[in-house]
Amino acid sequence: MTQEQIRQEVIALQDMGHKRLLLEAGEHPRHNPIEYILECIETIYSIKHKNGAIRRVNINIAATTVENYKKLHEAGIGTYQLFQETYHKEHYKELHPKGPKSDYDYHTEAMDRAMEGGIDDVGLGVLFGLSLCHYDFVGLLMHAEHLEALFGVGPHTISVPRICPADDVDPATFTNAVPDDLFLKIVALIRLAVPYTGMIISTRESPRVRGKCLEMGVSQISGGSRTSVGGYVIEEEKEENSAQFETSDRRTLDEVVKWLLDGGYLPSWCTACYRAGRTGDRFMTLAKTGEIATYCQANAIMTLKEYAQDYARPQTRESAAKVIEAELPKIPHEKIRKASVIRLKKIEEGERDFRF
Numbered sequence: 001m002t003q004e005q006i007r008q009e010v011i012a013l014q015d016m017g018h019k020r021l022l023l024e025a026g027e028h029p030r031h032n033p034i035e036y037i038l039e040c041i042e043t044i045y046s047i048k049h050k051n052g053a054i055r056r057v058n059i060n061i062a063a064t065t066v067e068n069y070k071k072l073h074e075a076g077i078g079t080y081q082l083f084q085e086t087y088h089k090e091h092y093k094e095l096h097p098k099g100p101k102s103d104y105d106y107h108t109e110a111m112d113r114a115m116e117g118g119i120d121d122v123g124l125g126v127l128f129g130l131s132l133c134h135y136d137f138v139g140l141l142m143h144a145e146h147l148e149a150l151f152g153v154g155p156h157t158i159s160v161p162r163i164c165p166a167d168d169v170d171p172a173t174f175t176n177a178v179p180d181d182l183f184l185k186i187v188a189l190i191r192l193a194v195p196y197t198g199m200i201i202s203t204r205e206s207p208r209v210r211g212k213c214l215e216m217g218v219s220q221i222s223g224g225s226r227t228s229v230g231g232y233v234i235e236e237e238k239e240e241n242s243a244q245f246e247t248s249d250r251r252t253l254d255e256v257v258k259w260l261l262d263g264g265y266l267p268s269w270c271t272a273c274y275r276a277g278r279t280g281d282r283f284m285t286l287a288k289t290g291e292i293a294t295y296c297q298a299n300a301i302m303t304l305k306e307y308a309q310d311y312a313r314p315q316t317r318e319s320a321a322k323v324i325e326a327e328l329p330k331i332p333h334e335k336i337r338k339a340s341v342i343r344l345k346k347i348e349e350g351e352r353d354f355r356f
């Protein structure tokens with residue numbers, strides 16, 4: 001994509017109400033060099049359309065060198081995300097007999113190099129269903145433990161993608177496919193084993209499974225995702241499908257937000273921590289003790305208010321107002337609570353981007 005095409009995509013995302021995005025790129029060394037990725041990041045952060053802004057660019061690109069991770073860190077990325085696909089070495093090698101991903105050790109040690117390059121928010125994940133899920137579950141936890149032992153910082157997020165249909169993938173051909181009940185157990189066990197981490201579920205899963213996953217401890221959920229290249233400006237024709245995977249949850253972002261609000265959740269667009277330098281071990285200390293909740297609660301309320309003012313349909317705005325009223329008294333610190341009330345008023349008057 002050209003920078004102009006990226007600009008149009010970002011404006012489309014901002015107009016939906018998004019405040020963070022995940023930049024994904026293929027592994028082609030010539031078509032996707034690090035300079036191109038850095039240019040894209042700069043473009044994304046530079047776009048301010050109406051009240052919109054992408055405040056956190058997370059990155060999902062192929063394993064690379066410490067030098068390149070340093071460059072990504074200097075570009076101000078949020079989380080660096082890289083999925084292992086499978087921790088089972090033999091199976092991994094069968095799946096990647098050649099090409100840039102074929103070196104299992106280089107791929108598996110990417111997060112170590114990212115940490116050495118200064119990126120201390122990293123996101124792990126396996127593709128459940130590729131290999132035996134029990135093996136990958138243990139591999140994932142061992143990876144988290146390894147990062148914590150070596151760098152004092154465990155994974156900032158863990159994603160739980162599962163094999164699903166794509167234009168060239170039929171899940172029936174994967175004998176290790178994970179059924180819903182087992183998948184939900186895995187989600188619950190990851191939550192218990194790594195209580196401080198953010199857990200992510202994508203629109204690969206159906207609304208029903210996503211709802212169950214929230215109950216099991218998933219804390220981050222995407223909405224209105226399009227997985228084809230340039231898909232936010234022009235939705236791709238089915239027969240020209242370049243989508244990375246098919247989405248099961250096809251609701252708009254606003255429909256997902258309303259669903260969350262009516263389900264008793266407090267949706268948040270907060271990106272405060274990395275912008276306030278609360279990353280790595282600083283973040284981990286606050287997350288492990290639960291102290292982070294003070295910031296999260298206030299920031300969630302303010303960013304929800306922003307969303308309601310700028311992007312929500314009337315019925316969503318109504319649900320948001322009820323949730324804000326119910327959640328405001330739950331901010332534990334009086335000083336932050338009082339400041340939040342003042343800031344909510346200022347948001348109504350047109351000011352934006354408050355954070356604690």
Ligand code: SF4
Nearest residue numbers: 270271272273295296
């Ligand atoms: S304050 Fe809470 S919600 Fe906001 S970025 Fe930090 S951890 Fe996430």
